[in-house]
Amino acid sequence: MVLESPTSPARRNVLRARVMPALKELPLRRPEPPAPEDSAVRWELVDIDRYEVRSCGVTVGFIDVVGAVFVVLAGPRYDRAVEVLQTLDFAAAVDSIRPAAAEAR
Structure with missing residues (x-):
């Protein structure tokens, strides 16, 4: 067993000075506008930080908003969906x- 001593205040300040500017560069997240009416793929905000994505009326996945990151889960049920991507871009x-069928349209 290895016990680590708590970091010194000077070390914490150095780390904080490096992290804070990077966090300020991340985009702010506001709810995404609804999909265009003629779009085959549509999304709906179903929770404070979760979108449900549908194609031709069938749920194909979910997008969770975690801070500035969109975490993409593929699958018709949230409890069984599989993470496929993390991105800063909603599109x-x-x-x-x-689905491939929606792209062909």
């Missing part, structure tokens, strides 16, 4: 779970 998140 890329939707495209990653778009």
